[in-house]
Amino acid sequence: MNFSENTGDPWRVGVLFSQTGVTSAVEQSQLNATLLAIEEINSGGGVLDRMVEPVIYDPSSDPKQFRSLAERLFQVDRIRLLFGCYMSSTRKAVLPVVEGHRGLLFYPTLYEGFEYSRHCIYTGAAPNQNSLQLAKFLLATYGNRFLLVGSNYIYPYESNRLMADFVVQARGKVLDEIYVPLEAAPRDFEKVINRIKKTSPDVIFSTVVGRGTSVFYEAYRKAGFDPAKMPIASLTTSEAEVAEMHREAAEGHITAAPFFETSSSPSARRFVESFKARYGPDAPVTAAAEAAYFQLHLAMRALARCGSDDPERVLKELRDSEFDAPQGRVRIDPENNHTYLWPRIARLDKFGRFQTVWNPGVRIKPDPYCVVQSLDDWSADDLQTISH
């Protein structure tokens, strides 16, 4: 029945990242990175002398649209490999479609774990690759009284549960746990700001995603809090969200991720330079974009090896395969389809740029089904590399 094997037709791949809606900023960075990787491959002659052709739709940060566009990609456009999704709700909407068509989804976003589909490759961080390290850093640097703030959907709840667990392990206290709507307005953060004033925590752990992020950081700034004593720490505040806020609002806050735009390795620099050359100096390069970039390269290399875009065969090539990504050498874990990644923590400087404060230089195996993680899994020595 198919498809384009052994013909001169291009390899068509599906691409679903939102260019509009609440998480469009970070998803646009993922789209940019995906297209950059495709251009790089095509300018090198494509894959087995055939160009890669993305079929792109804008699902508008809406799970229902993600689902119907995924159906269209598989049924009308006849793609077999799909690259996309940011929020878990959108991945959950797309996955049954991918499984139903025996396709393969490449998902370049950190998420809450507790999922495995043999029709999905997860290239963002699982909680054991960012939350644990962030918790340890925050507890050692700022104290153990936490206030948790998040957007109202699955990822923040699970992230907060895990963070609360770490805080309890450190004999600390969760002072409050507050959720704001996904489409958050300034008044939604009034309660949060009041609670911060009232409880004065050591750390505010934020799992607010998308546009609400800048609104929250601006509100924090306006309230006159001091990030040196009481930072907002996050896993989802990336270069894309920072670009939507004033520099002063960003300064001093903390994010954990396997990649930052400011990462200094030669391969990271090369990636960021190509990205900026293609999309302009102000286009944010996020960790989610970096994952989108290397997963496309990984997928196309697998495709070149097996000579087909048959997901079963691509999957076989991907197992255990390694790739020199901008963050460092990554590897797909054959047990769980997640990716070995390099945890890092950075603080935003006065120019709104992430400066690395913790980088142990260790690659971590993904463990998506880790219910409880022990803070002791990391030795204290790792934290002495912090520079203030």
Place this chain on the structure above:
Amino acid sequence: MVAIQILRDLRGLRVQVVHPPDNERVRLVEHLRRIGCMVETQWPVPECWSDNCDVMLLAVEHDVRSDIQRLLKSGDGPRPTLIAVVGYEDPSTLQLVLEAGAVAVIERPIRPFGLLTNLTIARSIWLEKRETDKRIRKLERKLSGIQRIQKAKAVLMDGQGLSEAEAYESIRRQAMAKRLSMDDMAAAIIHANELLQYRAKDV
């Protein structure tokens, strides 16, 4: 907090997968390992319960019906949490599932999604049931103790013309003097009375 403890304990849980060696078993074992369980496989159906497993995933197949029944009859010792793996849901399969005392069912073909949930629910129900059983045994012991004291009081009230309160006080004092429990004292009184009754009839 109990709920989260069950999830915590899934890590390192010893799971025995009693299932014919095929692709379904491979998928099952792979996903159990992903979850963090310690898995061992077994086929055919073993003759008795293993001492070193917490959970058994048992393929309920009609052609091994007699093997399953033999396993169910073996020994009264502690049993693992039993989860049935089924390919059919016809009444005779379900009957076997119920007879086996399974607390959850996983259907074939095996899908990763849902296994964690089933494992958690099964573990929770099984632990709850174990607690309930313990409590019931304790209550049964207590109840039969009360019945014995009741009977011993009746013996004293009849034989010695005591009031109920006096009879109770008498049992209590004797128990203390002989360093016995009230229950044992009551049993001794009932026993002695039976001996006396026997002789009385005999004469």
